[in-house]
Amino acid sequence: MKRLFPALGFALALVSSAAPAAPAGNGAVVIIPIRDEIESSIVYVVRRGIREATDGGARAVILDMNTPGGRGDAMEEIMEMVEGFKGETVTYVNKKALSAGAFIALATKRIWMAPASTIGAAAPILMGPGGDVQQLPSTFQKKISSAFSARLRATAQRNGHRPELADAMVKETEGFALDGVTVVKKGDILTLTDTEATKKYGKPPAPLLAEGVAADLEELLAKLGLAGATIQRIEPTGAERVARFITAISPVLLLIGIAGIYLEFKTPGVVLPGVIGVLALLIFFFGHYIAGLSGSEELILFLVGLILIGVELFLLPGHVLPGFLGVVCILVSLLWAMVEKLPSAPPLPDAPPLPAMAVFQAPMLKLAGALIGAGILVAILLRVLPKSKRPYGGLVLTRQLDKEKGFASAETRSELLGKEGIALTMLRPSGTARFGEEVVDVITEGEFLPPGSRVEVTETRGAQVVVKKR
Missing domain, CATH: 3.90.226.10 (2-enoyl-CoA Hydratase; Chain A, domain 1)
Structure with missing residues (x-):
């Protein structure tokens, strides 16, 4: 953070460097x-x-x-x-x-x-x-x-x-x-x-x-x-030049933003991917707003989407609907910001329906390209980051701990397979659940579940018990 503010100050100085005549x-x-x-x-x-x-x-x-x-x-x-x-x-x-x-x-x-x-x-x-x-x-x-x-x-x-x-x-x-x-x-x-x-x-x-x-x-x-x-x-002016540059690299910003938000969903609590993703999308809207390609409506819809995702992650984990609506709001706001409207014509032509799709074709292809690119980037990161020493390598154990090297695994809990129980704590995605009279530490496949949710054991990995919502 200490390095961020000088950088922002330098960027603002560049933007305002072209004094008006x-x-x-x-x-x-x-x-x-x-x-x-x-x-x-x-x-x-x-x-x-x-x-x-x-x-x-x-x-x-x-x-x-x-x-x-x-x-x-x-x-x-x-x-x-x-x-x-x-x-x-x-x-x-x-x-x-x-x-x-x-x-x-x-x-x-x-x-x-x-x-x-x-x-x-x-x-x-x-x-x-x-x-x-x-x-x-x-x-x-x-x-x-x-x-x-x-x-x-x-x-x-x-x-x-x-x-x-x-x-x-x-x-x-x-x-x-x-x-x-x-x-x-x-x-x-x-x-x-x-x-x-x-x-x-x-x-x-x-x-x-x-x-x-x-x-x-x-x-x-x-x-x-x-x-x-x-x-x-x-x-x-400097701001107008910056706006042109941002609109020129908007597909890259979309790719980074979508990939960052997706990684935050997959690794909740890491924070950094989510911050990078949100910043990339905010820069996207800043450039399009200054360039006149989008208005405040698109930005408001984008912020509503972020709020809904926050509700899903921190207030109502596992409810799905707030997160789904948040993703829809973000995608619609990005698409809306790129749609070109013909003069003296409504945003969606009334008839026939095909021209409306033609108007949306270029933005939809750009957004689809960003989604595909983000998927490729995420796949590469998930393969590369665990092998790197910093910043994620220290969080991932890459050394094999097998019996031949003198390591003994914990006792497996295979007897719990197929059993149903009740979540005692919030599963984020780990927590505790009761199966009969026994309280067991469990983990989901990434899904957040509130206390009281009915769960079923789907897999045991040594002492780790994996559950899903019933």
Whole structure:
């Protein structure tokens, strides 16, 4: 314990080492990076950037975007925050804004492109645990595409973009043309290059989607008339980096947590495996909470599970039900924390039932993998630890004490086999029981039994009498 607190202090120092930037001054420009896959941890970065821009009275917020897309729920939150900002909002497509990135770009009032950049391909898909696209029933696919299309059209209209483009980015359309030029063919999903997005149509001529092309952010600021503005770049803080790291190693934390709790059940009183397991799962929830992947509900359910397991171990040993419910609560909380919810849709789709299973597929596979890995780890530990000298080796006698070496075993109690009796004390798992007029020291196979339980002798190992509940 003496070493634990300095370590925690050092970890907290690392988390808080990235001090927040000074608030944006009046007329400043806040640049928020949206890089790589859009996930819930990015929501925290964007939220902090929008808050600092709002508090400091910034003139504009620029989203420096290069993303293939990502989670729908994270996208929805970012869109709402961006549209809630009262100043100028600009997306700079700095290579690509695909899928969820296209949604977010249409939530800004202005869009600019980098050379050779692309935007579009916003059809909703469900990714499998290996990164492969999951096939959904056509009815459900149409339902989700229709909801996304309506959401994107409304967003485009509010921010002065062409709603028909938004519709064509989400679902296969009948195709449409402007000034006799086909913008998207029938049955295609729209993706635009920088040249296509900035091409002008109509009278008076207006860009199809993006206002223009800028080679870099400095050129973009000049073209927006913001060359002399104070620039504030938002970067991830230490806590956000730690959260990303924790979510990346979450399968390992699940494995350690499950294995630790199981070992505590098998070796009650040793304490250390249980402590390590609980700490690993608490770190799992800490990272997912900071990253925005889970809320307080999941953590509360996890703590309820721990309390129920504690009741089973210390208050009602042998009753099974509290321990069973505790394990169920813990497993459900872990699964719930990893489930991705589609925007504007219930956690469990109402019909058909298959998509609900598809939504749970990746978390269930991760949890199943952790359970299998924990089983393998426990099997290895049970074989290795007794042979090691520390810390468990001293608790296990490895030397054979046979007659050839001069050791005599205690008298066997084989006459007790099959006899029934009453537990006089709590069996944890050892204690005493009465068989007729005789009081005998007994032990269960690991089951905890309260006083008064009826027991039966199932095995004798020398002087050791093994019983089970009748």
